[in-house]
Amino acid sequence: MSEKRGAAFYVLAIFFALFVAFLYGPIVTIGILSFQGPSGGLTFPMNGVSTHWFFDLFEQQAVGDFWGSFSRSFMLGLMVMAVTVVVSVMAGLAFRRRFVGATWLFYLAVTSLIIPSILVSLGVGLMFDIAGITPNWFSSAFGAQLTWTLPFGLLIMFAVFNRFDKSYEEAARDLGATPWQTVRHVVLPIIGPSLIGVALFGFTLSYDEFARTLMTAGSRNTLPLEIFGMTTNVTTPVLYALGTLTTVFSFLIICAALGAVALTRRRKARGPSDAGKGMV
Template sequence: MEPRPKSFYVLTAFFALFMLFLYGPTITIGILSFQGEGGGLTFPMRGVSTYWFRDLFQQQAVGDIWGSFSRSIVLGLMVMVTTVTVSVMGGLAFRTRFKGSGILFYLIITALVIPSILISLGVGLLFSQTGLTVHWATSGFGAQLTWTLPFGLLIMFAVFNRFDKSYEEAARDLGASPWQTLRHVVLPIIAPALIGVALFGFTLSYDEFARTLLTAGSYNTLPLEIYGMTTNVTSPVLYALGTLTTLFSLAIIGVFLTIALIGNRRRARAGSDAGKGVL
């Protein structure tokens, strides 16, 4: 076996430093959340316990942690469903060139480069000036879609750009209607991409701060609640909350990956059974 070049070890060290930079803050918060009852917000730790996790589930003097958590979950689900639906519709529409499609595409992408706080300010002003209620489920929902939809559409554009139309032609030759072709052929094939879009939509909404800051109204989402707590809470209960929300995010990612894995196995099994049937 040939010895590895020095560049391999240099790149390995660089990658390790990058991973430490990327996940170091999260690991630090996770460690500090296990402070003892008399612990503070910095090192050195004063004992080790799960006290602050238990305290997190008690009535807090400041903030509405679990109310904001439930609002973030509901808002994330709303954004997820809307992002998936509109992205599929947009991807199907852009399969055929139409007048103004280029301008529309660049308008969609522009939402990604406009500063988030300006989006939040603009949506909030639009709702307030038109007499509509500024609320997390209305203006906050709309502001977050300006963040998630471009990502979802870009994914679907890439998927449909590589989609083999012969599958649809075969379905139509067998007498399938356009709806049947979409439901039984197109959607199952692009299912992994749909799961990816759904994951993008939910996670981007769940931790979005800037676009929700001026559009949530009187009720905070979880990121806004955590930000507000940083000016009032001076105990490791804030770290315990950060640790639990991180674990929740990882659990959501795990659920989506599991769904994708199960879907791939079912398609592989169905293809295998179809091959055996032909033989």
């Protein structure tokens, strides 16, 4: 306890403090400015303190369609999340056994992570244009965002199954479980927390994705595109109120995912025998 800390400790502490300030400073600044008074502007110093702009956000705006873009981003996020989870699990199960072309298929799946996002957006948009299909948020934007979320889901599932103890599956088969019962009652409960993580990745990466949606959303904007468009037209703190609410919504999604992980682990630790009862 009496040991003195060296100079390196204080240097690293200052560096960490600067990192936290750089990471969360803009979020805090927007949150503070969103509480400007009714006659407040977009910069400091603040002209009064109120929740006026939060209430103004729920009224009809002269510029922007907040609720429409939010509903589209939310539905798109759910669609991307569902497909990402299902495909990632199926791919993780498939890659547990070697098959012809597995290596090349893996490289092909993760290639989209190193391709600039704007090029992916441009390419998908051109494909739809050549095919004579009108780009839209639920079709072309959906496909473009999957090129971003699926590689993350695949990498997580590969890491999970790389550490998976196959003796659990062997024990289930010894008890007479069918392959589907083994997956349902043994594999899925064990990897449940990881599936929630993949779902969280899929939703959050889709919810705030801008570049891959820019040229694929068509005439109806998602929330990131709408916010970007509003920055050139909205000159009141209502834009900051929108940013604060979307940030709070994102944190609520993360908290819900962490709560689901904790609940899954508690249920798994409560009684592994329950899974065996379902297979008998």
